[in-house]
Amino acid sequence: MVLSQLIRFTLPSSASTSAPAFLKLREFMNTCSGVREQYFGYSIPPMNYTKDEMHWIIHWNDKSDLLSNGEWRKQLKELIHGGARSLLFELTEAELVDWRTGLESPICEFATVRLSDVAPLSDAELQKSMHKTFTDCYFAEGFTRGWWKYALNSNNLEQPLSDVTEEQEVGVEERRLGMYCLGWETIEHHQAYARTALFDEEIDKLKPWFGPGSKGWYVNFAKHT
Numbered sequence: 244m245v246l247s248q249l250i251r252f253t254l255p256s257s258a259s260t261s262a263p264a265f266l267k268l269r270e271f272m273n274t275c276s277g278v279r280e281q282y283f284g285y286s287i288p289p290m291n292y293t294k295d296e297m298h299w300i301i302h303w304n305d306k307s308d309l310l311s312n313g314e315w316r317k318q319l320k321e322l323i324h325g326g327a328r329s330l331l332f333e334l335t336e337a338e339l340v341d342w343r344t345g346l347e348s349p350i351c352e353f354a355t356v357r358l359s360d361v362a363p364l365s366d367a368e369l370q371k372s373m374h375k376t377f378t379d380c381y382f383a384e385g386f387t388r389g390w391w392k393y394a395l396n397s398n399n400l401e402q403p404l405s406d407v408t409e410e411q412e413v414g415v416e417e418r419r420l421g422m423y424c425l426g427w428e429t430i431e432h433h434q435a436y437a438r439t440a441l442f443d444e445e446i447d448k449l450k451p452w453f454g455p456g457s458k459g460w461y462v463n464f465a466k467h468t
Contacts, residue, residue: 245334246303247342250404252327254297256285264322269467272301272315277308282346284464291460298462300346316404329404331395332422338390345389346464348426352433355400356449357456358419373421376445380425385432389425393418400456420456430461
C-alpha cells in the first residue's frame with residue numbers, strides 16, 4: 244500500500260522568496276526515507292478558485308515513514324503564512340497508477356463528497372452511487388483517468404496538518420470524506436460533462452446526503468524531479 248498525502252497551504256505566487264524555499268523543501272524531501280514522488284501546483288480558476296493556494300502531493304511508501312519524519316513539517320511551517328491542511332489516502336499499487344494519471348493530466352479536478360453525519364454508510368446503494376459517479380466519467384469526452392478514495396485521517400476537508408506524533412486514523416466504517424482525483428484534457432471538457440444527464444444521475448442520488456466540505460476545484464500539477 245502507498246499513502247498519498249495532499250497538503251494545501253497559501254504560498255503567494257508573487258513572493259520571489261517563496262519559490263526557492265519551497266524548491267529547497269521538496270529537494271530535502273527527496274532525501275527522506277519512504278518518499279516515492281512529489282507533485283505540486285496552484286489551484287486555477289474558475290471553480291471554487293482560491294488565490295495562491297498551493298497543493299503539494301507526497302507519496303509515501305508507508306505510514307511509519309510519514310510519522311517518523313518531523314523535519315519537513317518544521318520547514319513547511321517556516322515557509323508559509325497561516326496553517327496547512329492535510330489529507331491522507333491509502334492506495335494499492337494499481338490504484339496509484341490511476342491516481343497518478345489524474346495528477347499528471349493537463350487539468351486535475353479534485354472533487355469531494357463529504358457524506359453527512361446521518362448518511363447510511365452501510366447502505367449498498369449509497370456506496371454504489373459513490374463509485375458510479377466516478378466510473379461514469381469514462382463516458383465523458385476529454386476524461387483521461389483517475390481514481391477516488393475515502394480520506395484515511397479525517398472527515399474534515401480542512402483538517403490541519405498534524406504534528407508528527409498526532410496522526411489520526413478514521414475507522415473504515417466511519418469514513419465520510421470521498422475524494423475524487425480526476426484527469427481532464429481541458430476545463431471545457433469537464434464543464435461540458437457537468438451539463439449532461441449522466442453527470443446528474445448519481446449526483447442527484449447523493450445530494451440529499453451531502454455535508455459541509457462537498458465541493459470541486461481544479462489544479463495544474465507539475466512533478467518534482
